[in-house]
Every structure is written in C-alpha cells, then in structure tokens.
Amino acid sequence: PALYTSDYECLLSRDKAFHIAHTAHTAEIRFSTGSGEMLRPFLTHSARAIDRVALTGRTAHGVSAASVVSVASAARPAHWQEHTLRAMSTSATIDEGSGAGWARLAAAVVAAALAGGVTWTWQWREDSVLLRMAMPTIHTARCEDAERKQYTKEEVAKHKTKKDRIWVTYKSGVYDITEFVEGHPGGSKRIMMAAGSSIDPFWSMYQQHQTKEVRSILEQYRIGDLEGGAVDEGSVGDPYAEEPDRHPALLVRSQKPFNAETPRVLLGEQLNTPNDLFYVRHHLPVPHISAEDYRLHVEGEGVRAVTLTLEDLKTKFKRHTVAAAMQCTGNRRHELKMVKNMAGLDWDLGAIGNAEWSGVRLSDVLKYAGFDSDQSPEVEHVQFEGYDNDGAGTVYGASIPVHRAVNSHFDVLLAFEMNGEPLPVDHGYPVRVVTPGITGARAVKWVKKIIPARNESPSQWQQRDYKSFNPAVGPDDVDWSSAPAIQDVPVQSAITDPPSGSPVDPDEDELVVKGYAWSGAGNGIIRVDVTLDGGRSWTSADLMQHGIPQKRGSAWAWTLWEATIPLAGADRSQPLEVAVRAVDGSYNTQPEEAAPLWNLRGVLNNAWHRVTLRWGVEDEEAKENPEGLRTESI
Secondary structure, eight states, X not given: OGGGSSSEEEEEOSSOEEEEEEOSSEEEEEEOTTGGGGGHHHHHHHHTTOSEEEEEEEBTTXXXXXXXXXXXXXOOHHHHHTOOOSOBOSEEEEEOOSOHHHHHHHHHHHHHHHHOSEEEXXXXXXXXXXXXXXXXXXXXXXXXXXXXOEEOHHHHHTOEETTTXXXXXXXXXXXXXXXXXXXXXXXXXXXXXXXXXXXXXXHHXXXXXXXXXXXXXXXXXXXXXXXXXXXXXXXXXXTTTTOOOOOTTSEEXXXXXXXXXXXXXXXXXXXXXXXXXXXXXXXXXXXXXXXXXXXXXXXXXXXXXXXXXXXXXXXXXXXXXXXEEEEOTTTTHHHHHHHSOOSSOOXXXXXEEEEEEEEEEHHHHHHHTXXXXXXXXXXXXXXEEEEEEOSSSOEEEEEEEHHHHHOGGGOOEXXXXXXXXXXXXXXXXXXXXXXXXBOGGGSOSSEEEXXXXXXXXXXXXXXXXXXXOOTTOOTTTOOGXXXXXXXXXXXXXXXXXXXXXXXXXXXXXEEEEEEEEEOTTTBXXXXXXXXXXXXXXXXXXXXXXXXXXXXXXXXXXXXXXXXXXXXXXXXXXXXXXXXXXXXXXXXXXXOXXXXXXXXXXXXXXXXXXXXXXXXXXXXXXXXXXXXXXXXXXX
16 A cells, blocks of 8 residues: 555644654654554555464563454454553564565554554564563654655546545545545545545535544545645635524534534423524535525426425415424433443433424425325325535435325424524524424425435435434444434433532422423323432423414424422432433333433433432522523533
8 A cells, every 4th residue: 555655654643643764674653542543444454464463461560461363364444453452561572474574564553553552662673573662652743754745636636436546635635535435424425526636625514524533534544745735725615604693592512514402491491492592403504595586396206396486385375383392313412422422413402492383284285286195106205305505416305204294184394484483594494394293304494395206315314314223233334224214203301400410408398390391203291200219209290281282193392391399208418310201192101221222323312311419509600690501511
C-alpha cells in the first residue's frame, strides 16, 4: 500500500497520533492513548505479510505475560481487538514470519498497538525485533518534517471507481477510502458522490461528521496531501446559513443540523406543547418555501399525476383537526448510552410533544388522485419525500404502510396548522405529514411528493436507520435488511417533575410527581403507576386526558399524569428513587430495565423512567432558577 512507499511516513489525527520515523535499521513508534482504533486498517494490511507474531514480556509488577497471535492472510481488523497485553512495560521479543521488511514494520506496529499508550523504540536485529519501552506518554505527533506525497486535484479526479481506487480530499488531505465505502453508515451511494473530489461540502451538510471520532476514522485512510493545500473554505457555502430563530429555552443537542428538546420541567405543564418549545428534529438544512411557491406532487402506482398548491389543499378538501403526540425514535437514548455508548443524539426525555394538528386527510388526497387500494393490491406502501435536501440529490424520505394512509380511521394528515397557527418553519411550513401513533421519523416535513409504491421508501432513514436489533448486534455486523422499519411505538412514560437531584424536605409527608405517558398505534393510556421502593408497592396517578375525545384505537394524544405519594415509610438516610410505568389500552406495559433494550441505534427506550432525589431543602441558587431551564443537563 502507498502508506509504506517512503522511508518516512506520518499519519496524524487531532487527538490520536500514529508516527513512524523509519530508517534502514531503526525506527521510533509513538502512540497517544487510544490509538489502537486508528491502526485497524494498517493491521489488516500488515497481517498479510506475516504468519505469526509471538509477544512475550513482563508486566510492571514482574508477572510474566505472553500472547501469540496467529494471523490469517485475510485477517479482519476485529481479529486484532481480541488480543491485548494489559500492562507490557519492560520488553518484548517478536519472532518474524515471512516477508522481512514488512514483518519488521508490522510486528512493531502490532506490539505497540497491543501494549497501548506508551512510546516504544525498536531496533532491527538479524533474527528478531527487540522492543524496549522508552517511557509512558500521551503523545501527539507533529508532522512538520514528514514528506507526504503531494497529489494534484487532477490526479485525485482519476480515482472514482474500485478498479482505479476511490480517493477523496478533505481540507489539505488526500484519502483512499476504497475499503471503507461499503461500510459507510450512510450507504455507499452517498459517499460515492464525492469520489474523485472533495468531501468538504458533504461534511458541511452532514455536520455529524465534525467530531474527533469521525475525523480519526478518516485519517486512517490518508495517503498524502493535496497540492496547493486545502480548498478555500469560503468557497464552500454554509447550507445552514438561513436557519430560523429558535427559543433559547430549548435544550440543543446539535446545531447543524439543528436538533433540540423541550426542557423536562415544561413538558408536563399543559396538554398541548407550545410551538416554540416543541422539540425539533432535523436531518438536513431547513428549506424555505413560500405559500405561493409551494407545490405538492402525487405520483406513483395506481394514481394519476396530480400537483396541488397550498390553496388547493385548503379549498378542495375537508379540514380536519387531530390531537396527536409526536416522538423522536431516539427519545431517552441517554439512558441506553449509560448502559453502553452508541452513535446518535444524546436525547434525554424531551424529544416528544403533543399538538393539535390541522389539515386535510391523506386518504382524501389519494382518493382525489384516483387511488383505490382494492384496484391496486400490489401497492403496499405510501412514500413521502420532503423539500429538504443535501444539495447533491439526497432528500429526506420515509414511508408508511398503505392501510394507514388510505383508511380515514388512522387520521394521517397533510397538516398546515399546529395549535391553531400556521406551521412554524422548523415544523414543516407550509405542509407536513402527521402520522398519529407512528414514530416521528415517518412524519415528513415540507412534504413535496406522495408516492404509492410496492416497496418502502428507498431513503437511508427508512432502510439503514430507525430500526432496532438484538443487543449483541454491533455496527460492524449489522444486517439492516433483517429488521423492519419502525412504525408504531411502544408504550412510554416519564417523570418531568421533579428532575433528578431535586431536594425533598424530610419534614414533608407527601411527594407530588408529574409526567407524561403515551402509546403508539392509538392504544391510549389507561393507567400510570409510580413507585418509591423499586416496585414493591405502587401508587396510581391521576390522569389528565386531552379535550379532544380520544377513542380506543385512535387515541393519538398523550396523557399527562400527577401522583401524590405518601412518604411515611421512606428511608430518609438513603437517596429516594422514584420510578414510573404506564399501561396502555391493550395492557402493554413498560419493561423494568433499560439494559435488555440496548441496541446499536439507541432507539425505542421505554424502560421504567427513574429519577433520584435527595433529602434536604432547596438551596438559594435553585430558588433563583426554579425551572433549571439553562442548567439542565444529562
């Protein structure tokens, strides 16, 4: 590989360093703490050059330690993670297999990776490589002296296929990502748009890439520098430059794209969440579409192509209003991250809200376009596409089962009002889809197209996201096609007041607890139970139902609840844990623990919600900021 074509190679990431100063007989290898992940592609290449690496040594406490790693010719990176030397700190001998030059380098890399977080020097001998520890260190390599190969934009542009290798540039670096393409979490199609050119505009769009972890992954594939340096950042426009204003009380989880949740203490205050405080979930920049320019296109199987204006929707179809909760699929992900970390926004419990949505029924619009499910039995889904896009052809899309779309009982709306006002821009102005009882990921904002189809939406967010798997399934071995896309959501409840850490006066006889409860599929909530002793005893909460009648099977709105719990038997020498569970109209209830629910995307957490309170009186700071709006954290 090109990584080893020169005598001096240096690969650098912001916080993790892999640094080799290579001469004919000696080299120095330095690693910062945690660099093992960065070495995975190198270990894979090196594995092909050696048959066996035997590592022996002594720990810092004088205890012998040994590890023998057998290397297959097609060893995967994961193979190396299974072999670690916990505290090698004095010496190690590495016996070579075939391929002398490669083996020297590979063996040294392996030894340093396994030892982890220390600086090693190695010296070539005729029959072995002797490693001596120089000193423990956290070292970030500087590469001023490195002579990486320089590539022109024209050279990079020639590498667009697997046959020619797939190269991209990012800032001043040139990267060969051929081996990474198929494993790209966003799918190969999207990353291939950048083949032979810069990924800067894509990372500007998908700013979830702007993390140390993602940059370190990319750095693994660096093969050189871009001649002339980085592309002028001013030439890459900011697609988020015209975002709408947001209320400062929202708890921001990411800026670009903007994602924020409602502070928990505000969630249980009223049945309809105020528009300005309703959680915001975006995947792409917010589009700006005027009422006059808006067009909705209905096309696909079993329909005649129809284009409707906002005025058409308001005048040609009957208006309907539906009270419905909407919840991000990742709501309460933070609790799953406490079990084991995973990718995804660190949502607490505020990625949910309830509103009165007004618009026209999707079933009426499909009927207007001539769709009849009895005449088109091959159609099993209705797809939606939004006006939001990444500038390179990718739009946000989703789909729902056709029976939910065509049956008026399910109240799927094309909404243009929210709580009696025109939709805010952040919530889909001029028109969005509202899918009561279904996870919020399918409720496409700024809806542009409605497409009856045989298949689900091909969108990344339908096919390779918003699915749940066995806790044993990780990002490296997930088969996205093996699980259905999430539609209806399970029963859910949470405590909004008091928040964890709040004081409870030891002289009080009762504790008042508030929260929300909701269940998908229109099941509604029939009971909420609260416990102070881990479930040995329960108190039933008083339920506050929505003013718009919620019929069984179409109870789309959430339920607010309040419980007054006696404190007579509470142990005042220990923190007070409060837990809640809800029961829906089909007698589904919440599982007790979050750990068995863990999944690689951190979705659908509906374990009992818990808060831990302390005995004491409220301090002066809390009195000055009783709602904790800006200090709330998770």
